[in-house]
Every structure is written in structure tokens, then in C-alpha cells.
Amino acid sequence: NAGVMQNPRHLVRRRGQEARLRCSPMKGHSHVYWYRQLPEEGLKFMVYLQKENIIDESGMPKERFSAEFPKEGPSILRIQQVVRGDSAAYFCASSPGPQTVNEQFFGPGTRLTVL
Amino acid sequence: AQSVTQLDSQVPVFEEAPVELRCNYSSSVSVYLFWYVQYPNQGLQLLLKYLSGSTLVKGINGFEAEFNKSQTSFHLRKPSVHISDTAEYFCAVSDSGLSGRRALTFGSGTRLQVQP
Numbered sequence: 001n002a003g004v005m006q007n008p009r010h011l012v013r014r015r016g017q018e019a020r021l022r023c024s025p026m027k028g029h030s031h032v033y034w035y036r037q038l039p040e041e042g043l044k045f046m047v048y049l050q051k052e053n054i055i056d057e058s059g060m061p062k063e064r065f066s067a068e069f070p071k072e073g074p075s076i077l078r079i080q081q082v083v084r085g086d087s088a089a090y091f092c093a094s095s096p097g098p099q100t101v102n103e104q105f106f107g108p109g110t111r112l113t114v115l
Numbered sequence: 116a117q118s119v120t121q122l123d124s125q126v127p128v129f130e131e132a133p134v135e136l137r138c139n140y141s142s143s144v145s146v147y148l149f150w151y152v153q154y155p156n157q158g159l160q161l162l163l164k165y166l167s168g169s170t171l172v173k174g175i176n177g178f179e180a181e182f183n184k185s186q187t188s189f190h191l192r193k194p195s196v197h198i199s200d201t202a203e204y205f206c207a208v209s210d211s212g213l214s215g216r217r218a219l220t221f222g223s224g225t226r227l228q229v230q231p
Contacts, residue, residue, distance in 0.1 A: 042221035106158035
């Protein structure tokens with residue numbers, strides 16, 4: 001029973017490059033959340049998606065960041081033209097659906113370092 | 116808007132001693148409350164959650180928490196800690212209403228350091 005999978009676990013990019021982070025939810029889960037954890041801070045919500053729909057993107061930076069969760073395949077968080085301030089751990093969580101009670105299961109995270 | 120405050124950034128404690136990690140929240144709507152644990156270089160694991168009913172919630176690894184609505188608190192306790200409990204602990208809240216907003220709002224975390 002595989003949990004939430006994220007890859008890569010570690011990603012190094014130079015300023016101006018693009019970063020693509022992947023998240024495969026738990027089997028049977030159709031909802032995905034992305035969170036960012038800056039050094040020495042708690043997790044901050046970025047975006048909530050279900051298959052082919054963005055439900056809540058109130059935490060996404062207005063520029064350079066985008067997310068998708070296609071009908072087939074993993075959810076992708078894309079960061080264009082990365083800057084040093086994007087260095088952080090990015091966590092994905094999944095849940096079974098839009099139930100009122102909604103436990104989120106977290107992946108191991110992708111640690112992005114921008115040089 | 117919601118916010119979560121974890122008053123202690125670090126809590127050192129000796130092995131087999133009791134511990135309490137404090138969490139206060141503010142919200143204009145009713146909430147669900149959660150405690151997560153994060154071991155180094157790993158994701159978050161759910162320790163326990165309060166949804167409704169009894170205000171004393173028991174979780175995994177011997178942890179428990181008590182929801183106090185009047186004080187808007189959800190403190191985490193363990194009567195006797197082990198070295199293996201050394202980790203970062205996060206308190207979190209989410210809307211419990213019909214808003215559809217299921218995102219978790221996290222506190223900044225408390226690092227529990229258990230010493231032999």
C-alpha cells in the first residue's frame with residue numbers, strides 16, 4: 001500500500017531555470033494539496049487540486065508558479081525562472097475526496113535548492 | 116482567516132519525563148484541529164485529530180491532546196517521552212464548515228529534544 005510519492009527528493013537549479021516537482025497521490029485518492037516549508041518555518045498552503053481542476057489556489061504566488069493534476073499521471077508543481085527565495089521543501093498531500101472530514105496524507109517532500 | 120501559534124520553538128526534556136507542547140489558534144469559523152510529527156528529512160505523519168465530541172483526543176505513540184474552546188487551545192501531551200520522540204511537531208487547523216476550503220493552516224512548529 002504505497003503512500004504519497006514525490007520526486008525528485010532533491011532538486012538543484014540555477015537561478016532562472018525551471019523546476020518541476022511531481023506528486024503521485026495514494027491509491028484511490030483524487031485530491032492533492034501542495035505546501036511549501038521555508039527553513040525554520042511551518043508549512044504554508046499553496047494550492048488544492050482535484051483531477052483536472054484547481055479548487056483553491058489562494059496560497060500560490062501570482063507569478064512563476066503553476067500547478068496541474070491531469071486525468072492521467074501525477075500532479076505537477078512548476079516553478080519558472082527560479083530565484084534563491086524559492087529554495088524550500090515542497091510537500092504534497094493527498095486525500096480521498098471532498099468529504100467534510102478530510103485527513104491529508106503527506107509525501108516525503110522535494111527539497112529544492114536554487115544556486 | 117485562521118492562524119496557529121505554537122508558543123515554544125524548542126522544548127528540551129529528559130527521557131521518561133512528561134511533556135506538553137502548546138498550541139493556540141484563532142479562527143472566525145469552527146475548525147478541526149490536528150497535530151503532526153515530522154522526523155528529519157521526512158514528510159508529516161498525523162499524530163491525532165479533533166473533529167467533534169470528547170475534548171480529550173488520544174493519538175499514536177502515547178500522545179494525547181485536549182481541545183479547550185474557551186481558551187482556543189489544543190495542547191499536546193505525553194506522560195513519559197522516549198528518545199525516539201525527538202522530532203518537530205506541528206499543530207494545524209482547517210475549516211470544519213461548508214466553505215469547501217480544506218487547506219491546513221500550520222503553526223511554526225516545536226522542536227522536541229529528548230535527552231538521555
